[in-house]
Amino acid sequence: MTKKKVITYIAPAIPALSETFVYNEIFALRERGTKIHALSIHKPDNVSENVAARMGPVHYLYREGFIQFLFSFFICLFTKPIGFFKGLGWLISDFINVGIFKLGAYKLIYQFFAACSAAQIVVKNGTEHIHVHFANVPCQVAMYASAITGIPFTVTSHANDIFEHGLLLTRKAERAKYFVTISEFNRRYLRKIGMPDEKIRVVRCGVDLKFDQKAKPKSEVIRICSLGRLVEKKGMLTLVEAVGMLKKRGVPISLSIAGDGPQEEKIINKIAALGLQDEITMVGALENAKVAEWMSSFDIFALACQIDSNGDMDGIPVVLMEAMMLGVPVITTQISGIPELVIDRKTGLLVEPENAEALANAILERDVQQSMIENAAKHVVDEFGRDVNIDRLEEIFNE
Secondary structure: OOOOOOEEEEEOOOOOHHHHHHHHHHHHHHHOOOOEEEEEOOOOOOOOHHHHHHHOOEEEHHHOOHHHHHHHHHHHHHHOHHHHHHHHHHHHHHHHHHOOOOHHHHHHHHHHHHHHHHHHHHHHOOOOEEEEEOOOHHHHHHHHHHHHHOOOEEEEEOOHHHHOOOOOHHHHHHHOOEEEEOOHHHHHHHHHOOOOHHHEEEOOOOEOOOOOOOOOOOOOOEEEEEEOOOOHHHOHHHHHHHHHHHHHOOOOEEEEEEOOOOOHHHHHHHHHHOOOOOOEEEEEOOOHHHHHHHHOOOOEEEOOOOOOOOOOOOOOOHHHHHHHHOOOOEEEEOOOOHHHHOOEOOOEEEEOOOOHHHHHHHHOOHHHHHHOHHHHHHHHHHHHEHHHHHHHHHHHHHO
């Protein structure tokens, strides 16, 4: 039997509600006997007390401050000079590559200092492998810490960390043991920008869910729900427009939107402008533990994902998988890796992004939606289930 490695996980904000997939992955690996240390760049604001208790100690790196980073800088210089100068060489090369007139280049310097502190932490706790979620700031810290310590690292990339904030991606792949990503769509994109295919691995954000379709009271009203951060790429404004179109057609309809974010006021104003205050409810942010019960009471889960004005887009939203495992038919859009999960007219319905009319028409296809429920759940288990993807991840760690 292969001995389990001691692993340090690095992510932007552990255990934030928005990073459910990160802490669930940690929990799954721990259940299999892997010792995991958690290192978070920032301390999250929105945390479930139950999840925090289960997670245990988390080291919040940026809370240390620059004085501690400076102290760690000199410790690494004198205790690990070979690795230190290797990392410093990477930093200088990266700084020039990004461009001396770019703010991102100067941020790399701060991240190198933070990496010196991270290097001390991973050596002290006996880490044998570093795994990073998101190929932006956490990866920059991890790769410099890897250079200093000689401990190999892997990274899981998602969406905006490669599409919007994709800094030094091919260099990160060269330095990493593997560059993991969540979809074949992402793999094709990474190959297109010059990343060697042999460095790329696809591992889904696995979900640990059982098929649990609950009976719903019959209603003449089509009850729709949507959940996500209220940002442009979630397409909530398009969904509101679709509801407005259906109301004009005389279709009895209701929509409940869960989540918070910078577009909240804009969405509320749109609802008012279309006279949909009676049809649409804004319920605010939901704890992950409450999502299933809330979602199960609806007829349809809709997520109108789109590419935002900065070029950012979703990867494969886990909330779609949750809906599919609850027997709630899903309607979403044909972008990024979503069609790998929602196969049109087999596991869900797909429409073009920013097309409110197509979305409205899909909402009315009730018979088709109902016919796909079991196929949808089976596809989630077979390809996106927790166990199959933890197997893939362990294989990468233990090679």
